Amino acid sequence: MANWNEPRTTQPGFGSVPRAGGAVVFDEGLRRHMLSIYNYMTSGVLLTGIVALLTANSGLALTFATGPMRWIVALAPLAIVFAMSFGANKFSKTTLQAMYWGFAFLMGLSLSTIFLIYTGGSIAVTFFATAAAFAGLSLWGYTTDKDLSAMGKFLLMGVIGLIVASVINMFVGSAPLMYAISFIGVLIFAGLTAYDTQKLKEQYAQLRGTEWAGKAIVLGALTLYLDFINMFLFLLRFMGNSRS
Template identity: 70%
Template sequence: MADWNDTSRNAQRMGSVPRAGGDVAGRASYDEGLRKHMLSIYNYMTSGILLTGIVALLAFTSGVAETIFTGGILRWIVALSPMAVVFAMSFGANRFSTATLQLMFWGFATLMGLSLSSIFLVYTGGSIATTFFATSAAFAGLSLYGYTTKRSLSGMGSFLIMGVIGLIVAMVINLFLQSPAFHYAISFIGVLIFAGLTAYDTQRLKTEYEYLRGTEFAGKAVVLGALSLYLDFINMFQFLLSFLGNRE
């Protein structure tokens, strides 16, 4: 999911970052704008994860999760609908308004809550909580690294996307094999891939601000950036839970 919003690269460039020895006031203004931009992304992402968690917990405690995931086509609708929203947001970003993308993001977070409510039927509450906090700590560290490192992570993008595709293929294959060893290998590799994507996407979003600031796409980029980091976090959490979680 790392390059789902590449359309933003076509946004009009509004000027380059002030260089060392250049306009100090301009540099300060740029840095302040960048901080606000990234903070907005993190605020949306965190709010989305919080909404997902609340919906998942309510769905479980009310018995809705058990109703959904005990069979029938409804479980597949709930499981696949978040993916449909992601594709709609990614490929329709230029057509939708910022307000529409915001509503779609909240709808996506709600649908993800319904989808993730199934984990309460499989894993113990303690292991879910432990994995969530472990994922939060790892995500914070990796995102901080992506934001502060001077090393370019752009070369990781294509490699990580290929890794995601390979991961999906392996998961489909294991639906037929039902191999526990293969399952744990997929989970371990999944954690590594989305850990890498967390750092890569953070740096990408920081870099793209130079081209987006002052454009009409800037507001949309905040929502799409939050979606990107949300997906990194949730996927890392799910693979880590699958690898370490204690089953009921």
Template identity: 75%
Template sequence: MANWNDTRQQQRTGFGSVPRAGDAVARGETFDAGLRKHMLSIYNYMTSGVLLTGIVALLTYQTGLAYSFASGPLMWIVALSPLAFVLAMSFGLNKMSRGTLQLLFWGFATVMGLSLSTIFLRFTGESIAATFFATAGAFAGLSLFGYTTKKNLQGMGTFLVMGVVGLLIAMVINMFLGSSTLAMAISFLGVLIFAGLTAYDTQRLKREYEYLRGTEFAGKAIIMGALSLYLDFINMFMFLLQFMGNRE
């Protein structure tokens, strides 16, 4: 005989039962909280990396070491070292632990500081600071757009990546031509391309969380996401500095 007074039986969910709306809301709130934590971790890493780069660049300039990196063999070593870190992190991602990736990220931010120290030899400190804050404001707005927009930016991302390749080719060509007009055109396009990549990468990182959450790879994704946004910020800053920077 059925026990209609058994509350445990009444609370048990059987086949064909309708999910309660409260359960869906709770799952949505949990997902949103996890996403916010994930993105905040990415922004914290990225911001810390930018600050470390700025501190190293300023100290390197103040100690006079920047003059050693402005020309000669050391210039090429310092300039290419960040690329070596990026390649190591990208190709060794699956084999490296999260701790190793963290060390490489901080090492990358440090050598970038050494590389960027030479901008203090070419531009005034006031114009560098003004450009930095202008870049920070633009980055915040673009990243917020990428996070909140409902529009799919994937198609734009493919176009922008192709634009980066074209930009690199144009920069190599101009190393031989030395055209100031082409240099300004490259800087203008560079600002636009990395501004677009900021919005695109933010949306991409947000969507990646949907299938990375709860996995072992999620911790690594935070560091690699910070690296992507870091590169967007630094490149936008460097190209914008060609317009806003006052020469020494």
């Protein structure tokens, strides 16, 4: 095990209170672990945003909004998410990293189409509002002593309900239903942000020192990335100003 992960061996003086060296090392390791997850997640979101903005400014967004390319840029990121989630045991950390960056890039191509619908100013305002909400919710999930596992099961069921409702509304085309889905979607992914943060924090105790620790950083970043992007997209339906 690396030296930075070893407790100090200096003997305490007579009458001094021994320090809980193991606890200090664990806390430091946990902070580094979570910081790595946040760095990956933030870098992925920034890559997506830059690619989306450049694609929109180049005029290629319209290509990705219509025709066969629409389905390619929409389904390719989903395929990568499933591959990373269910094939993590087969992939190395390096492979998972490459898949994560590829996913973030493809999401940028897909999300470039929102610039065809909403004004750039309203997209920026919604992005920063989402970032502020995400930071607060993730901090609460990291620091709270409340067990959020029961809430997590309820929220995951809610995600399934959102998918079903969204598919139905593709055929119905109801504006009130769309806003209802968006409102519930914001609440669900806000809750998932706190729940997933707590879950990632708790996983560290089981994974530290194992080969899975590196993979967990990439997969954890993917989880928080999805929470952020989904909350952003649902919130954009309320805060976004239409170009038409």
